[in-house]
Amino acid sequence: MSIPELSRDEIREANRNIRRKKILAILFVTPLLLFIFITFVAPIATMLYRSVYHPTVAELIPDTLQQLDDWDADSGELPPPQTLTLFAVELKRLAKERLSGKLAEEINRGLPGSSSLIKATARKLQRVDDAELQSQGDQLLLASHPKWSGVEVWQTIRRAGSIFTDDYYLTALDLERTPSGEIVQRDTQIYLKLYWKSLKIAFYITVLTAIIGFPLAWYLANAPSRIANTLMILVLLPFWTSLLVRTTAWIALLQTNGVVNSVLQWLHVINEPIEMLYTQFATVIAMTHILLPFMILPLYSVMKGIDPSYYRAALSLGAKPIPAFVRIYMPMTLPGLSAGALLVFIISIGYYITPALVGGTDGQMISNIIAFHMQSSNNWELAAALGSLLLLLITVLYWLYDRLVGISNLKLG
Amino acid sequence: MAQYPRYYTPLQKLGASGIKLFAWAVLLFLILPILVIIPLSFNSEPYFTFTEGMLALDPEAYSLKWYHDIWMDGKWTLAIKNSFYVGIMATLLATVLGTVAAIGLSNPLVPFQRTIMALLLSPMIVPLIITAAGMFFFYTQLNIAGSYFGLILAHAALGTPFVVITVNAALAGFDYSLVRASLGMGAKPVYTFFKVIMPLIRPGVISGALFAFVTSFDEVIVVLFLAGPEQRTIPRQMFSGLREEISPTILAVAVLLVAISALLLLTMEYLRARSERIRMGSTV
Numbered sequence: 001m002s003i004p005e006l007s008r009d010e011i012r013e014a015n016r017n018i019r020r021k022k023i024l025a026i027l028f029v030t031p032l033l034l035f036i037f038i039t040f041v042a043p044i045a046t047m048l049y050r051s052v053y054h055p056t057v058a059e060l061i062p063d064t065l066q067q068l069d070d071w072d073a074d075s076g077e078l079p080p081p082q083t084l085t086l087f088a089v090e091l092k093r094l095a096k097e098r099l100s101g102k103l104a105e106e107i108n109r110g111l112p113g114s115s116s117l118i119k120a121t122a123r124k125l126q127r128v129d130d131a132e133l134q135s136q137g138d139q140l141l142l143a144s145h146p147k148w149s150g151v152e153v154w155q156t157i158r159r160a161g162s163i164f165t166d167d168y169y170l171t172a173l174d175l176e177r178t179p180s181g182e183i184v185q186r187d188t189q190i191y192l193k194l195y196w197k198s199l200k201i202a203f204y205i206t207v208l209t210a211i212i213g214f215p216l217a218w219y220l221a222n223a224p225s226r227i228a229n230t231l232m233i234l235v236l237l238p239f240w241t242s243l244l245v246r247t248t249a250w251i252a253l254l255q256t257n258g259v260v261n262s263v264l265q266w267l268h269v270i271n272e273p274i275e276m277l278y279t280q281f282a283t284v285i286a287m288t289h290i291l292l293p294f295m296i297l298p299l300y301s302v303m304k305g306i307d308p309s310y311y312r313a314a315l316s317l318g319a320k321p322i323p324a325f326v327r328i329y330m331p332m333t334l335p336g337l338s339a340g341a342l343l344v345f346i347i348s349i350g351y352y353i354t355p356a357l358v359g360g361t362d363g364q365m366i367s368n369i370i371a372f373h374m375q376s377s378n379n380w381e382l383a384a385a386l387g388s389l390l391l392l393l394i395t396v397l398y399w400l401y402d403r404l405v406g407i408s409n410l411k412l413g
Numbered sequence: 414m415a416q417y418p419r420y421y422t423p424l425q426k427l428g429a430s431g432i433k434l435f436a437w438a439v440l441l442f443l444i445l446p447i448l449v450i451i452p453l454s455f456n457s458e459p460y461f462t463f464t465e466g467m468l469a470l471d472p473e474a475y476s477l478k479w480y481h482d483i484w485m486d487g488k489w490t491l492a493i494k495n496s497f498y499v500g501i502m503a504t505l506l507a508t509v510l511g512t513v514a515a516i517g518l519s520n521p522l523v524p525f526q527r528t529i530m531a532l533l534l535s536p537m538i539v540p541l542i543i544t545a546a547g548m549f550f551f552y553t554q555l556n557i558a559g560s561y562f563g564l565i566l567a568h569a570a571l572g573t574p575f576v577v578i579t580v581n582a583a584l585a586g587f588d589y590s591l592v593r594a595s596l597g598m599g600a601k602p603v604y605t606f607f608k609v610i611m612p613l614i615r616p617g618v619i620s621g622a623l624f625a626f627v628t629s630f631d632e633v634i635v636v637l638f639l640a641g642p643e644q645r646t647i648p649r650q651m652f653s654g655l656r657e658e659i660s661p662t663i664l665a666v667a668v669l670l671v672a673i674s675a676l677l678l679l680t681m682e683y684l685r686a687r688s689e690r691i692r693m694g695s696t697v
Contacts (some may be wrong), residue, residue: 019521021520022522023519024517025517025518026523026524027517028514028516028520029514029518029523031415031535032510032514032533032577033514035570036535036536036570036573039566039569040536040544041532042548042551043548044539044544044548045549046547046554047543047546047547047550047551050550074476142423174594199496211441212439213439215435215436215439216439218432218436219433219436231440234443234444235440236678236682237675237678238443240445240674240675240677240678240681241670241671241674242631242648242670242674243631243633244655244667244670244673245450245650245651245671246446246447247655247665247669248655248663249449249667250446251655252450252461252664253446253447257460257462258461259449262462271538288432288444289442292439301492321422321424321425321428346538349540350539350540350541352451352634353542353634357655367542370546371637375638380550383546384546384550387542387547390542391539391540391543393541394540394543398531398538398648401612402531
């Protein structure tokens with residue numbers, strides 16, 4: 001069969017048509033892309049930036065830092081006298097503006113003990129008049145405390161003066177930098193432990209939802225469709241119910257005089273009420289309840305599509321019921337199981353509300369400490385660093401989900 | 414009453430009944446915590462527990478006063494107004510942007526389709542605490558933190574992924590020759606959009622809008638970080654209520670929210686049945 005040749009004009013016309021359609025489609029996508037960039041991507045980028053951007057010291061003593069740039073920190077010698085003088089002048093200015101405490105706090109983080117050094121020196125320099133400070137600031141500074149004659153404090157000041165810092169990431173990973181610049185582990189682990197605990201809680205929840213979701217999904221998928229549709233409402237109603245409502249319900253259930261304790265006492269299972277609220281147990285059980293539909297729905301839709309004749313064939317060919325179920329049926333449910341498990345794991349790892357309300361101190365997760373640093377301790381940079389690490393974790397899982405399940409296969413309801 | 418296939422051995426029947434029993438237990442686990450708050454919200458005492466009188470079905474032990482309290486308390490009425498205002502505005506924005514984008518994305522000519530899709534859906538995946546912290550930093554710089562405008566933008570961003578997903582799914586069975594036919598017969602593109610495309614994907618658009626609304630209506634963390642006292646929403650008010658003084662008013666609000674969810678669920682099921690009918694019709 002021969003294909004009729006197209007004229008050059010016809011080809012050009014067709015190409016133009018395709019290009020026009022392509023541009024039109026792109027124009028359709030652009031508004032939302034722009035919107036997401038401004039309202040969502042830019043905020044995330046700002047947070048990433050905040051986790052490394054820390055100009056406080058650079059704004060406090062700009063002149064000294066400029067001079068310190070030329071100083072060879074590894075030479076073992078002090079910075080030149082004019083640098084010391086400049087620092088003395090700037091420190092006096094800060095003392096007058098009542099900002100020397102802020103500088104002291106910043107330097108102290110790099111070199112513990114320098115807080116009192118800077119504050120005391122600032123107090124002394126405040127009494128010296130400007131002319132004297134200009135001419136012999138370096139002498140006065142060195143005379144005020146022997147520590148100023150050591151290179152360590154100058155190294156620390158120079159390091160603290162950089163606009164960008166990895167300090168918050170070090171803190172978030174429970175590391176710290178010694179005055180000589182080495183990175184060592186902190187004595188007490190806080191954040192790594194918390195990340196580990198969040199992963200553990202998320203893992204428990206994922207396993208629990210899988211264990212209790214699988215049989216229910218199987219039952220629903222194999223029940224007559226009339227019954228299945230009605231029972232599905234019992235799965236979907238919690239799914240559609242506000243998270244706060246479900247958390248409230250668990251508070252009512254688990255508290256000391258709550259429903260669970262009363263029922264157990266009435267049944268004489270226990271004599272004294274058990275403390276269940278404000279524990280890790282409360283976090284796990286409430287979140288399992290909240291996230292269970294996310295496991296059941298993908299499992300159900302996969303099981304619905306499995307032809308029962310495979311299992312029947314295995315049985316009639318002589319397989320025992322349980323091995324046939326494990327080796328024939330279960331592998332076919334894997335797409336649903338992996339989709340549900342990844343979804344539950346991704347959602348639970350960054351959960352905030354439920355742990356905050358029912359978890360007590362034991363049931364707190366990484367999100368709670370981020371919120372704490374945002375709202376109570378006002379250490380926004382550390383919150384941003386902790387958040388960035390969490391984001392990295394989620395991105396890896398999201399990528400995995402996309403590879404295994406395909407993000408566009410995500411179905412709702 | 415249980416009907417098992419005839420070839421089942423007694424052991425298999427036992428196993429199947431065991432699974433059935435377990436499935437029912439899980440269903441109870443899912444639904445009981447939600448049902449339990451309904452009687453508790455009619456408690457006449459200011460507790461979260463069943464009183465002796467309630468268990469004895471003494472009418473005195475029940476009262477409607479917590480429901481009455483909702484309407485008397487300015488904080489709650491403001492929160493209800495805010496929740497609906499922010500929710501509806503964010504839903505409108507998310508639905509329009511999401512629908513248009515999903516239609517564009519359904520065209521295979523769009524480059525980097527997979528990447529764009531992953532990006533558009535990311536607001537759904539990134540933990541809200543990260544989103545909220547980032548929005549706090551960025552919206553403060555833009556001077557829209559603590560305003561309705563900022564909150565609506567934030568909630569619209571969180572709602573768009575759901576619209577993209579549902580409209581995308583509705584377009585999966587869409588027959589593009591209908592568009593060609595309409596355009597070929599001289600209909601203007603805008604007319605074609607509203608008279609040919611829209612009626613066919615409407616169930617997807619509406620269910621996406623419902624998801625977007627619920628997302629905003631249910632969201633606490635962004636509100637916690639972005640909203641000022643004037644923009645407090647229902648979940649925000651519940652959150653501080655649960656942390657400060659636990660009063661059954663919260664339970665009364667919770668019951669009202671359950672009623673709203675039940676309504677949304679029924680709408681959703683109706684739409685799903687309808688869209689299945691439409692899909693059947695278009696493929697035959």
